[in-house]
Amino acid sequence: MKTEKILSNRSNLQVLYEDNHIIIVNKRAGDIVQGDKTGDKPLSDVVKEYIKDKYNKPGNVYLGTVHRLDRPTTGLVIFAKTSKVLPRLNKLFLSKDIQKTYWAVVKNEPPKTADTLTHWLVKNPKNNKSKAHNREVTGSKKAILHYKVLKKLDRYYLLEINLETGRHHQIRSQLAAIGCAIKGDLKYGFDRSNKDASIHLHAKHIEFIHPVKKEPLAIDAPLTDDVIWRACDS
Template sequence: MALHSNKNNLQVLFEDNHIIVVNKRAGDIVQGDKTGDTPLSEVVKEYIKDKYNKPGNVYLGVVHRLDRPTTGIVLFAKTSKALPRLNKLFKDKDAKKTYWAIVKNKPEKTTDKLVHWMKRNPKQNKSYAHKNEVPDSKKAILEYQVLQSLNNYHLLEIDLETGRHHQIRSQLSSIGSPIKGDLKYGFDRSNKDGSIHLHARKLEFEHPVKKEKISIIAPLPKDSLWDACV
């Protein structure tokens, strides 16, 4: 199974008084759920408490989430001043999120904009991409381009315009290009460590307090297929 993050191996990509950005491992869950596993948010709190010898509770706000088998950038707010500003930034789509995905079946077009209507099935914890609007669906938009083709796999770069549940996984599956290891969305077998080859590669946003432009790139997981892409 995938290695989980802890306070000693946490991959911190950026940190100041107001925000902290970490590189999530495939086994990490961002917020607590019914599994009862320690979420990444608690690991980050423990890291901050330990690093700065903070007494009492540590404040940490969860700004956005990544699916458990996905790797890459997760941004947290360290202050109550930063959290609502970051929430607004994401709500207003002022944060630019770029993902990398490895798929087996090359999409028909080298670059394209995908527009679907996503409908979530909570019982299955799965979202379905429809060509036309259906009841209780939400519009989902992404743009992708094929960055390179390996012998059996293809690396896609994805710019996410909306942030729907399982959006990239479902939309790529709907065009016949499920992500490597993503059994739930049509790939033929899972990865040994339970991961999928979807990585939150880059995040660009304005600092909630300093108003400076921040651009962060997350290193790829140690994996022969990812290694072949860079």
């Protein structure tokens, strides 16, 4: 599988892949994928403006949101450019035919160098947080991820994570449950925030069979240029 080059790198949008059917961008920390009660401009609107400007499209631009990343998280986000391809992409996610790989930086050493974590998560809408339980409880959803330690940094550990399920704040809550809160993630127990309000969780890599072209597609998202991520990528 060939990783695509960056196609566009504007100050507010980094396009990693684009064709007639889909567009994949590298989300910045602080961006929201879809509009919410904050009223802040969502990434979906930024992508629509990019498409409208690039192709000189009159009227409204169609864009379907396939999945989301938490606001302080960075990395790969896929959008559908047509109503025809949106249900096909949704089906890929539901059937787990899209391989998603994340990188996370944690301060505490994990109990094992590689492991599978299984928890039952309960979402609390009031504080927008998920609590991980070691057994099934009322209102819980099963969450499974696989992690391995990629690198030991001076004061942190770089983990690679692959998801089996896609639950609310799954990586954040499951890593916190084993004593490995992600750097900067105050909500899940890290001791201090990052200056830019980000957390060191990055949707790094994605692989799937293109739902229209039927060709394998593999995309990597470049890391944010900060001292910790630079150390991870060196």
